[in-house]
Amino acid sequence: MNSTGRLGAVVRKEFLHIARDPRTLVLVLAIPIVQLVLFGFAVSFDVSSVRTLVIDQDGTPASRDYLAAYEGSGFFTVVGTGDELSDVDDAFHAGTADAAVIVPAGFARTLARGQKAAVSILVDGSDTNSARVAEAMATALNSLADQRIAVSWADANGIDTQAGQLTAQSRTWYNPDRISSLFLIPGLMVVIVMIVTVQQTAVTLVRERDLGTAEQLRISPLRQTELMVGKLIPWTVLGLADATLIAVLGMIGFGLPLRGDPWTLGAGAALFVCCALGLGLLISALAPSAETANILGIMVAFLPGFLLSGFAFPLEIVPPALQWLSCLFPARYMVTISRGVFLKGAGFETLWPQLVQLGAYAVVVLALATLLYARRQR
């Protein structure tokens, strides 16, 4: 029996394990879809309308122009007009509005004098998410509308009104380019692939050890590398399938553009999957028990995936120590590739450094995993 035959047997066996465990299948296929839909909806809320009550106490062409900008933005849907502050309370209580814009009397006069005019924007703080979103949008809008308009912020949660407590800047670092659902999906793809693959391979070698099958394999002619590669192939296939699934769903369901070179993206994804799997195998080779492997897998996949990949925060704003740490995980390189290809239309000529980094990472981590696993078996 040649090497291909043995490798094939391992691959077949691994696919059988996956097929026999419904939880694994759910994790691998359903979670990406659920995540994408969750993120998609949460984020598409960003671009959809915030129900807004407008109160024009000034009643001048200037105030009407200013408020028209809200209606025209697409971010805000004006659901009604009121006369006084109590109308806002009523609307928030009734749940008919999430935000209110109040243009006080004297708005046009102040502007005409060349001074900063004050505008109040009240946001229903009971829904923190929509509150933040609405704040951010109003800020963006104000900066577009007129630099001279000073906005006084208020966060209204029913009765409690505290002006000036919230700052609009809180949202801008979260999404530095511009507010767009599309920005998150390419990163999300990386995070999901990382979560699915690292954790799965993390438990795989430990499982062989716990089952006692590792010993049986050792006294067979099966080579260490054949076992490793045989375990990697099915998960490479599934990891790439997940990446494709997310990309296609993102493009069809959320209008994600694919502006750059798909081959660069594909090559990056393949290398990235190998890196993630190698990381999983490394955990598997080191972990003393299946439980430890599981927890390590989750930690290594989630923390660097979400926090140190640039998916949620730009890496420039995290402390230098964490920036260094982020270089130890493959997600950051792949997030750059994914965003670059999808959003910026980049191709091989700009992203080759990341591809090289991923390739080197894959080689090192797989070699290390094989070495450590072999050493432990002594």
Add this chain to the structure above:
Amino acid sequence: MTTPAALPAPPAAIAARGLSRAFGTLVAVDAVDLTVGAGAILGLLGPDGAGKSTVLRMLATVLRPTGGDADVLGASVLTGQDHIRPRLGYMPQHFCLYPDLTVDENVEFFATVRGIDRPERRRRRDDLLGRMGMAGVGRRRAGRLSGGMKQKLMLAVTLLTQPALLLLDEPTTGVDPVSRREFWSILRDLHDGGTTIVVATPYMDEAERCTDLAFLDAGRITRTGTPAEITAAVPGVLVEIAADSARDVVADARGRPHVVSAHVLGDLARVVWDGDPTPAVVATELGVPTGSVRAATMDMETAFTVLAERGDR
């Protein structure tokens, strides 16, 4: 005139010299010398934690000795793994197949990675599962088999490569008596076919089925010999006394000058008596009716217990 040269003794299947294994500061196996002739069934006996599994794992080349060496099938376990492994079958104590795969899938997988080609795989699978009385269970998940079936499946997988040496680690522990008998009848067939077998077992009745025995205690071999030699090593004879209160008889017997050992077995008091007494002598000394005393054959269980009590194993 030339005398025909004596036939050379068949080479030993296993020859261990000073074989040792330490886990950190714990010495699990301490300088074991052990020779197993080709074609023998060696029973490796000893309490839990004596080091039986560790010895077997070193002989199976899945655990590296920290001291000494052993020749297995003519090659050193330190340097000759590639020579040993293809001709060796090792069955660990715990179920070591994939529980989520079916019986057929397990057999197919292990046969493939062990380098058996396709038509031969199928033939051996059908042959082995048939011999195990498992012909109809090919599509069942291995993890859902009964304990006895699991052990037989493991043996079938171990036998795929038709090994010259079988190392079995407590293969019948937790298996019902019927399955145990079946299992041993398979082992006897293999023995008749010339396979060398080393079997670790806690069951003394199984020890009696072996051709050779080795007692292991705290990592050291304390006694080796054939079952007959072991039972002969116990001084005295075994007598059984049927009594309503066997416990009282045993309590009374212990400590008397002629009594080597006394134990309860059901409603029998089993007493090992130094010398060769008549039933009347025993009855008089213990104060029981002469008719309740009869001589019994020394069995392995008693021999092992007595030797253990004497600290003379």
